[in-house]
Amino acid sequence: MRVHVTVNGVAYKRDVEPRTLLAYFLREECRLTGTHVGCDTSSCGCCVVVMDGTRAVKSCSMFAAQADGHEILTVEGLAEAGKLHPLQQGFWDQHGLQCGYCTPGMLLTSYALLKHQPNPSEADIREGLSGNLCRCTGYQNIVKAVQQAAATLGQPAGATK
């Protein structure tokens, strides 16, 4: 079947089998391998992408056909004009990653979280990220990274650090 998915602002039209999962569509059809596959059955959150700007979804547990006509944001779409997104900068500054495998999912889950809760408490962040597993850093620095990003995004436009 033919699907038409906008990924990071770019339109992709592809013929796929209905059973093609969105994670594999992104990696193999769009050649965007920043979206990682971990458990492959909705438990770990490595594959999280954002649909239609505000909804975090596990792309291993959604068919590409379900994204037909929708907009998908992946980790490759976060930075703008070579400038890291405040979430990416937060993970950089706070050492929010070690091996980096879970990082794309952490970033995109946090992206949707901050859309719904621009000023999350530490508990909100921990709860919001509880469907994303990291086996390296132990979460403390990930939480700090999201706190930094929330603070940066909350500053009035034009303000700098």
Add this chain to the structure above:
Amino acid sequence: MIPAAFDYVRPHTTDEAFAQLQRHGAEARVLAGGQSLIPAMRFRLARPAVLVDINALSDLGELRMTDRVLTVGAIARDSDVERAPWIGERRWSLIHDASRVVADPVVRQMGTVVGSLCHNDPAGDWTAVALASRATVVVRGTAGTRRVPIDDFLVDSFATAIADGEMALGAEFPVSDDRTAGSYQKVERKVGDFATAAAAVLVSLNADGTIRSAGVALSAAGACAVRVDKAEQLLAGQKPSTELIRAASDAAWHRSAPQADLRGSVEFKKHLAGVLVARGLRQAFSRLGVQA
């Protein structure tokens, strides 16, 4: 694993969806949030020949509240419930509690309440909530639309009163008055896991402080979620007290008939059922300003 091949249809009206389901009968499955169905298909535990994707039926995405009833549409997400403007009201505290512990926060952005009821996992959350709330499932069938009380809807593990070719349009939760509060108590090994044991409790008080009605249900306590009739009968008409809570808790222990698995032994899960009903009742009463 990659699911077995299937045909995919995405109808744009409920009539069209129903026609597709009628045409394909037992071969077809409805795809709503897909957060149970797609992993099951990936493990090849489910191999539907046709998926009828109802996600384009936007009128089924609503949470609609009248004086009498809250209707949760078939594609309303768990996260829509979690963020609903009324979710902080005391009368909705059972649904409030459950909406925060179903699966994990990302799965909840796709997963649906009605899909969970239709999946009828023995350790699901919404099934126990629906029992305690005395909810009704709206089912479209060949003879038209019918309303199935949740007790009749939940037939057996992964089996419901929905026949081949039929579809659930929504679930209806009665609107209680303000002297109503509930609680959902769940023990899970980790976030996102199914319940090791869980209890859903909803109580309404009379003006004189006696209990007008009580809903008590357990998850992970049998083939599917179960109502603890005995506890409900014990509670009705009485004033909240420590002894009453203990009696209801004992009834839950007796009613619970769990299976031993990696999450725990039969003894452990039965023990939890009793403890969680007691905790749920204490919290519900506390929310109503009554210490017991």
